[in-house]
Amino acid sequence: MTDKVNITLRVNGKSYAIAVEPRRSLADALREDCGLTGTHLGCEHGVCGACTVLVGGKPVRACLMFAVQVGETEVRTVEGLAKGEVLHPLQKQFWENHGLQCGFCTPGFLMLAAGALEADPDISDDELREVLSSNLCRCTGYQNIIKAVKLAAAEMRK
Amino acid sequence: MSAIGKSLKRLEDKPLLLGQGRFAADYRFDRQLIMRVVRSPVAFGRILAIETEDARAMPGVVAVWTAADVADIPLIDFRMTRIKGLEPYRQPVLAREYVRYVGEPVAIVFAEDVYQAEDAADLVFCDIDEGVVHLDATAPPVEFMPETLPGVLSEPAVITKAYGDLDQAFAKARHVVELEVAVGRHTGVPMETRGALAVHDPNTGVLTMYGAAKVPHYNRDAIGRMLGLDKGAIELSEGHVGGGFGIRGELYPEDVLVCAAALRLGRPVKWIEDRREHLLAANHSRDQVHRLRAAVDDKGFILGLEDEFFTDQGAYVRTHGGTVSDLAAALLPGPYLIPAYRVNGHIRLTNKTPSGTYRAPGRYESTFARERLMDTIAHRLGLDAVEVRRVNLIPEDRMPYDRKIDALGTEVVYDAGKYQDLLDKTLAHVGYDQLRAEAAERRSKGEHVGIGVALFIEKSGLGPRDLVRARLLKDGSIEIITGVASIGQGVETIVAQICAEVLSVEIEQISVVHGQTSRIEVGLGAFASRVTVMTGSAAQIASRALHDKILVAAATLLRKENAEDLTLLDGMVRLRDSNTTLQLREIAEQTPEIIEAEGWFHADHMNYPYGVHVAKVHVDSETWGVKIERYVVGYEIGRAINPVLVHGQIAGAAVQGIGGALLEEFVYDESGQPLATSFADYLMPTSNETCRIEMFLREDCPSPQNPLGVRGAGEGGLTAVGAAIGAAVDDALQSPGLVDCLPIGPSKLHALVHQYPRNPG
Numbered sequence: 001m002t003d004k005v006n007i008t009l010r011v012n013g014k015s016y017a018i019a020v021e022p023r024r025s026l027a028d029a030l031r032e033d034c035g036l037t038g039t040h041l042g043c044e045h046g047v048c049g050a051c052t053v054l055v056g057g058k059p060v061r062a063c064l065m066f067a068v069q070v071g072e073t074e075v076r077t078v079e080g081l082a083k084g085e086v087l088h089p090l091q092k093q094f095w096e097n098h099g100l101q102c103g104f105c106t107p108g109f110l111m112l113a114a115g116a117l118e119a120d121p122d123i124s125d126d127e128l129r130e131v132l133s134s135n136l137c138r139c140t141g142y143q144n145i146i147k148a149v150k151l152a153a154a155e156m157r158k
Numbered sequence: 159m160s161a162i163g164k165s166l167k168r169l170e171d172k173p174l175l176l177g178q179g180r181f182a183a184d185y186r187f188d189r190q191l192i193m194r195v196v197r198s199p200v201a202f203g204r205i206l207a208i209e210t211e212d213a214r215a216m217p218g219v220v221a222v223w224t225a226a227d228v229a230d231i232p233l234i235d236f237r238m239t240r241i242k243g244l245e246p247y248r249q250p251v252l253a254r255e256y257v258r259y260v261g262e263p264v265a266i267v268f269a270e271d272v273y274q275a276e277d278a279a280d281l282v283f284c285d286i287d288e289g290v291v292h293l294d295a296t297a298p299p300v301e302f303m304p305e306t307l308p309g310v311l312s313e314p315a316v317i318t319k320a321y322g323d324l325d326q327a328f329a330k331a332r333h334v335v336e337l338e339v340a341v342g343r344h345t346g347v348p349m350e351t352r353g354a355l356a357v358h359d360p361n362t363g364v365l366t367m368y369g370a371a372k373v374p375h376y377n378r379d380a381i382g383r384m385l386g387l388d389k390g391a392i393e394l395s396e397g398h399v400g401g402g403f404g405i406r407g408e409l410y411p412e413d414v415l416v417c418a419a420a421l422r423l424g425r426p427v428k429w430i431e432d433r434r435e436h437l438l439a440a441n442h443s444r445d446q447v448h449r450l451r452a453a454v455d456d457k458g459f460i461l462g463l464e465d466e467f468f469t470d471q472g473a474y475v476r477t478h479g480g481t482v483s484d485l486a487a488a489l490l491p492g493p494y495l496i497p498a499y500r501v502n503g504h505i506r507l508t509n510k511t512p513s514g515t516y517r518a519p520g521r522y523e524s525t526f527a528r529e530r531l532m533d534t535i536a537h538r539l540g541l542d543a544v545e546v547r548r549v550n551l552i553p554e555d556r557m558p559y560d561r562k563i564d565a566l567g568t569e570v571v572y573d574a575g576k577y578q579d580l581l582d583k584t585l586a587h588v589g590y591d592q593l594r595a596e597a598a599e600r601r602s603k604g605e606h607v608g609i610g611v612a613l614f615i616e617k618s619g620l621g622p623r624d625l626v627r628a629r630l631l632k633d634g635s636i637e638i639i640t641g642v643a644s645i646g647q648g649v650e651t652i653v654a655q656i657c658a659e660v661l662s663v664e665i666e667q668i669s670v671v672h673g674q675t676s677r678i679e680v681g682l683g684a685f686a687s688r689v690t691v692m693t694g695s696a697a698q699i700a701s702r703a704l705h706d707k708i709l710v711a712a713a714t715l716l717r718k719e720n721a722e723d724l725t726l727l728d729g730m731v732r733l734r735d736s737n738t739t740l741q742l743r744e745i746a747e748q749t750p751e752i753i754e755a756e757g758w759f760h761a762d763h764m765n766y767p768y769g770v771h772v773a774k775v776h777v778d779s780e781t782w783g784v785k786i787e788r789y790v791v792g793y794e795i796g797r798a799i800n801p802v803l804v805h806g807q808i809a810g811a812a813v814q815g816i817g818g819a820l821l822e823e824f825v826y827d828e829s830g831q832p833l834a835t836s837f838a839d840y841l842m843p844t845s846n847e848t849c850r851i852e853m854f855l856r857e858d859c860p861s862p863q864n865p866l867g868v869r870g871a872g873e874g875g876l877t878a879v880g881a882a883i884g885a886a887v888d889d890a891l892q893s894p895g896l897v898d899c900l901p902i903g904p905s906k907l908h909a910l911v912h913q914y915p916r917n918p919g
Contacts, residue, residue, distance in 0.1 A: 002542055002845065003235060021273065023200070023273070028272075031183075031184075036177070037177070037179075037181075037183070037184040038176070038178065038179070039175020040181065040303070040349075040350070040400075040588075041183065041351045041434040041435065042350065042351070042400075042834060043836070043837050044432055044433060045433065045836055045837065045838070047836070047837035047838060048349060048433075048837055050349060054298075061559070077177065078175075078176070078177035079176070079177045079178075081176075081177075082175075082176060082895070084188045084820075087176075087246045091175040092175070094171070094175055095167055095171045095175055096167060098168070098802050098803065098805075098806050100167075100171060100804060101176070101399040101401075101646045101648065101810060102348070102349065102350070102398070102399060102400045102402075102645065102646025102647075103170070103174030103175075103179055103398065103400070103646065104181060104349040104350040104398075104400030104401060104646075105259055105400075106174055106178050110175070110449060129845050129846065130846065130847045133844035133846040134844075134915070136349060136842055136844060136846075137349065137839070138346075138348055138349050138401050138403070138810070138814070138842065139349075139401055139646055139806075139808035139810045140806060140809065140810050140843040141806075141810045141811075141812060141813035141848060141851055142606070142813065142843075142844075143809055143848070143850050143851065144806065144809070145845070146845060
């Protein structure tokens with residue numbers, strides 16, 4: 001169990017050569033081995049979605065995936081969302097529409113929404129609410145999150 | 159430049175959006191050890207042995223402690239509402255002699271790595287002689303720890319409050335209405351679990367605990383006392399905090415243990431709670447049963463009210479002492495006159511996770527009880543539910559209104575209130591009559607749609623004082639230092655807006671330091687909707703003092719005798735009738751001493767916000783699921799510093815209230831095993847279980863008790879949700895009095911419907 005495996009994680013366009021136990025979760029590898037602490041752990045049993053990252057473009061609970069399962073697939077985390085100083089439309093709209101309070105669930109929501117909007121830029125409001133119900137937020141009551149994602153979607157379609 | 163009243167973007171957000179937050183788990187120190195807590199697997203029993211040998215032999219394990227290793231650390235004391243007789247019921251940092259709930263810390267493992275710590279913790283064996291569990295707070299009390307504390311019963315205290323002549327009220331009553339209601343066990347559940355990292359610097363001798371929240375100064379002093387540390391030998395530091403809601407940041411066993419371990423093991427010690435632990439170990443709340451009895455006249459006016467209630471406080475009395483029961487008892491009468499009142503609030507212990515405050519503590523429960531009573535009175539007397547409320551409301555000309563009882567050691571004096579006015583305006587805003595007509599129309603076609611209205615009184619701005627320091631930095635920016643804590647609610651932005659209004663600068667020029675005990679000697683923290691009222695007022699006073707000092711400094715630089723000809727506008731000082739200006743940066747650079755000021759704000763009384771909740775629900779008669787179609791919160795804020803942030807507070811709180819009304823509950827089996835230990839069983843609202851929360855925010859009645867006129871925004875979105883939804887479901891099913899308990903998940907509602915009516919006639 002404690003024998004470590006050498007792997008290379010490709011995260012936000014960078015390579016991280018790390019040695020991990022096979023049981024190490026992707027979330028722990030990102031946070032502890034790659035130093036990317038923007039991915040948060042809220043439940044470690046796959047319900048809250050705070051640890052959502054994109055693996056091969058698809059939203060994944062990083063607490064439920066082992067780091068060794070990722071292989072060559074590109075991982076994207078919240079740290080890779082902005083382009084330099086320019087915020088991603090989702091980040092911008094979350095800021096402008098008070099889509100966050102404590103901010104702990106925010107990286108998970110941003111990555112969940114980024115995955116959904118990239119997969120379907122014309123996603124309907126009902127589908128969007130359904131997708132966003134994948135993650136938990138305890139501060140906002142969701143309405144500003146939904147509003148921010150809708151506005152970002154419109155901005156990204158332009 | 160005006161900053162107050164504007165919905166400015168928050169100062170807090172950028173690092174959080176970029177993934178650059180610094181939450182407790184994000185801290186990391188060289189040589190740090192991981193602490194893992196071994197928790198009791200049973201609800202009640204005598205500890206025979208805690209076997210740690212196998213755990214100690216595991217790779218990476220540095221130490222394993224049980225109660226014997228921390229026998230010198232005293233029980234965790236009360237921060238609030240200390241009532242005589244509560245002392246024996248305080249919790250030790252590790253269980254001694256008895257375990258009293260599943261999840262109670264019995265041992266701790268220290269290892270190099272979190273995986274090693276968890277592996278080793280699994281091997282600690284708890285040899286416990288199980289006793290008979292006690293899970294019903296309304297049942298006669300039993301012995302708390304029979305063998306070691308014989309005769310000490312599981313009712314630590316009864317809180318009694320009374321005013322008026324209750325006997326006379328019942329003697330005069332035309333009707334006596336009785337009602338028993340219950341609110342289930344649920345709690346705050348912030349998305350970030352608790353965590354702490356303690357580091358002892360051998361060079362300075364200072365122990366620093368990161369991961370502080372809510373009340374860093376109190377906890378610094380309390381941990382210092384418990385570990386025998388000199389003043390100055392311990393500091394607490396707050397990073398980002400992933401939600402508080404009352405439960406996070408109280409002093410828990412784990413906070414004390416990481417500090418003790420960092421001192422004794424000579425290495426940094428980090429503890430991050432997992433979610434299962436959180437649901438077992440962090441404060442639970444609510445869980446009250448109220449037995450009400452009202453003396454009523456023919457108009458529905460309540461002549462007298464009597465309440466006997468029971469709070470299931472769980473296994474121990476934690477830092478809040480009697481707070482939850484005290485608040486429930488004090489605010490049960492709400493916005494109504496009720497000339498005579500007597501309440502006995504029984505604080506009862508059971509073998510469940512200990513309780514504390516959760517956003518709107520005691521008021522969510524007592525508002526449900528009182529408002530369900532108002533609906534019951536209306537039904538019994540054949541009156542309109544809103545009309546019954548109207549005849550009972552305290553009129554505006556009776557303000558300020560002295561309740562002649564106390565809450566949290568302060569006299570309950572409603573500072574100001576236009577209750578009737580807010581009720582009228584809210585009902586007009588929602589189109590109440592039309593809403594009811596539409597619901598009736600849909601019901602006539604077979605749908606189950608109903609409207610519920612509930613009123614409430616909140617309290618905010620708990621004193622007794624707060625201190626803020628303001629300083630002009632050399633780069634011309636302003637630094638505000640406060641002992642307040644940020645739990646995600648937007649403290650920095652609110653304080654900066656208040657300061658910016660006075661100093662006529664952009665909020666981006668202001669940095670707000672909070673939650674750092676090393677930066678300011680006084681801090682009361684973030685609870686009881688006190689921050690904007692108390693810290694905000696102190697920030698305004700400090701900013702005004704700084705404003706005057708800046709002008710004096712500018713006058714000196716401009717060789718003027720006095721500052722009267724100077725004004726501070728748009729970030730620069732101007733000399734009247736001239737083109738002479740000085741930038742704040744120039745003033746700071748050219749003035750040899752640091753320009754700084756402080757502001758104290760004192761308050762002996764809380765202020766009392768109030769509001770009206772209106773719910774429209776649809777009940778599915780096949781699944782018995784309740785869908786909220788519309789939810790409106792009418793709320794008197796006094797003055798909104800940032801309306802969008804107020805709305806955020808109200809909406810978030812309301813959704814937590816929906817959780818408590820429809821979804822969330824800590825259920826136990828007959829042996830005291832908790833059945834809700836994951837998010838698969840403890841159900842919180844998602845975006846699918848909520849609707850848009852409409853805010854009807856009023857600034858019609860500023861509080862006369864603080865210079866800003868503000869009232870707290872933190873809790874009023876939650877207070878009446880259970881009551882309003884309960885009334886709406888009754889209406890939807892045309893079954894008055896149906897909802898007498900919360901939460902009403904589908905199976906519960908199904909059962910209620912099939913038992914209805916419970917008291918025929």
